[in-house]
């Protein structure tokens with residue numbers, strides 16, 4: 001499981017139909033369970049590990065998990081986007097618990113909580 | 129199915145690197161024209177740039193000129209490129225880079241304000257948000273953007289392209305976009321060959337796994353001429369994570385070493401430039417070390433200072449964060465142990481190699497009304513982000529000029545209905561076919577076939593006439609199975625189109641591999657039955673065209689033209 005939405009932290013972006021995590025995935029792999037008001041990675045085997053979903057979540061609810069075949073658990077990488085200046089800070093925690101922070105220049109690109117979809121959303125049903 | 133009909137002047141298929149830049153240029157130059165982007169994901173984070181970038185890999189640093197660039201790219205591509213295309217794109221690097229800097233991209237500078245080089249043709253950037261920057265500029269320029277539209281085919285008006293069709297991944301609406309000019313910018317193709325990693329990491333590829341060759345396939349079906357598919361791209365990447373190695377090799381100048389610690393590029397490939405040998409040899413060299421029992425192969429980072437290691441990690445965080453987590457999870461300290469590298473699945477990508485549409489100097493394809501830019505366009509390797517931008521600019525300028533005073537497009541209802549049926553067939557099939565085939569099933573079969581018979585990693589990318597004939601024969605059976613493909617939802621419907629596109633690309637690829645009877649780019653294109661380079665017979669382009677009526681692929685050659693004088697094998 002490459003990225004994982006922590007259901008405790010995800011607030012569904014307050015009823016958003018297309019929350020940031022879902023919109024920013026280049027593979028369109030994240031969906032939202034509207035009943036539970038939570039997002040989740042629906043197609044884990046198709047994930048590229050590219051991390052836009054992790055970076056844009058306002059609740060920092062998405063954890064980056066390294067595939068088990070690559071060494072798996074034990075270390076952590078957490079991006080924090082600064083809200084007011086052009087910076088991103090990455091917190092890296094190794095298997096011994098030592099942490100290191102990298103603060104890197106970027107261009108702040110605010111992401112809206114929701115976005116309207118042309119024609120609305122609906123799933124197709126051909127069963128009839 | 130709901131239909132949405134859009135009439136536009138310029139349609140851009142794929143809102144990535146080249147697509148966004150083309151949109152901005154078109155709106156700035158021709159504000160009166162309507163510009164429409166159709167994108168399968170969301171343009172804020174789609175395609176190759178989704179994770180970010182840490183360098184612009186094609187730039188004329190101080191003292192360099194378009195001529196010196198062409199000379200370098202020519203020798204790096206073993207003496208055969210479209211020099212006219214490489215030259216015209218390099219003339220626009222400065223224009224594009226300055227533009228994107230103005231939009232807010234942080235570029236690293238020295239005390240005097242000069243861009244910081246990373247190697248001869250590269251400059252360092254903090255490009256974590258490069259994609260949202262481009263997307264915002266495309267929107268602000270006035271382009272109409274439709275996200276989550278998977279484009280399935282081109283529309284034709286007689287023998288000219290008249291737009292494209294696709295479906296919405298959100299609601300299944302069928303989009304019909306009639307356009308006077310269509311710029312295709314869908315990137316290259318990953319997922320043709322068996323990927324490096326199995327299971328939950330199978331999409332942990334270097335090239336963007338969501339670029340599946342749709343743009344090539346649409347052109348192939350429409351009878352566009354394609355070039356150089358046989359020049360596949362086999363990259364040298366870090367073990368497991370498949371991260372780019374330029375960050376290490378150029379960033380901290382780490383040489384390649386084998387298991388015995390020998391700097392084999394310096395010894396065995398000294399005559400080709402050692403660690404600076406042409407890119408195919410920097411894949412071929414380590415491959416031979418492994419084949420001949422001297423692997424694994426590493427980039428020797430031992431002895432880096434703590435400061436350098438931090439810089440390296442920061443550079444990866446801007447582009448490929450998983451590399452940094454991988455080192456932490458596996459307790460790897462690059463200053464104490466070298467970084468293991470491996471070679472990747474072969475990709476078709478016109479921005480690193482030169483597989484793609486055969487275009488003229490203005491990036492017009494051979495089909496009227498259709499232009500190509502970026503990784504989907506052929507003949508011009510060494511594009512990287514800046515060359516893709518440059519091609520977007522060139523294509524947009526030409527498209528806008530060509531359509532002045534053109535009457536509106538008309539497309540027959542018959543054609544639209546046929547395309548609509550083709551787009552949705554698979555989602556109507558579950559329960560209606562006795563032997564349903566999932567897109568992933570066909571993907572597995574295709575990848576295994578190419579892997580074993582068309583020069584995959586397991587045969588050290590080598591191939592011969594007999595293997596390729598088997599690949600050709602077995603591939604020919606795939607299209608008959610298309611009418612068994614099933615999709616249970618719109619996401620799977622996208623995957624159905626991806627695999628059909630990849631089959632079309634694979635058939636053209638195999639014809640190209642069969643045709644070039646020499647070995648020009650070892651590892652990208654290694655023919656064991658024709659192991660030498662043969663300038664007498666093969667200093668020319670292998671091109672192909674699939675007849676839209678018969679489906680037959682005709683292979684032809686086009687002459688090479690030297691524009692910049694000098695030894696073609698010297699940078």
Ligand SMILES: Cc1cc2nc3c(=O)[nH]c(=O)nc-3n(C[C@H](O)[C@H](O)[C@H](O)COP(=O)(O)OP(=O)(O)OC[C@H]3O[C@@H](n4cnc5c(N)ncnc54)[C@H](O)[C@@H]3O)c2cc1C
Nearest residue numbers: 142144145146168174175176185279315342502503512513
């Ligand atoms: C991991 C990685 C790191 C790289 N690092 C660097 C670097 O540091 N410096 C550098 O200069 N170059 C780098 N490159 C190369 C560079 O990023 C690419 O060559 C370039 O971005 C390609 O641009 P493009 O416009 O052709 O494709 P993309 O930018 O990928 O755009 C293609 C677009 O088409 C869309 N699309 C595809 N199919 C369809 C369809 N059927 N319907 C609708 N839309 C579709 C995609 O979603 C995407 O948005 C890197 C590439 C990769 C993969």
Ligand code: SF4
Nearest residue numbers: 010012013019021057
């Ligand atoms: S962006 Fe974060 S909080 Fe919002 S829906 Fe996605 S995971 Fe939940």
Ligand code: SF4
Nearest residue numbers: 025047048050051053
């Ligand atoms: S890491 Fe990338 S591919 Fe994976 S879910 Fe997040 S955005 Fe999508």
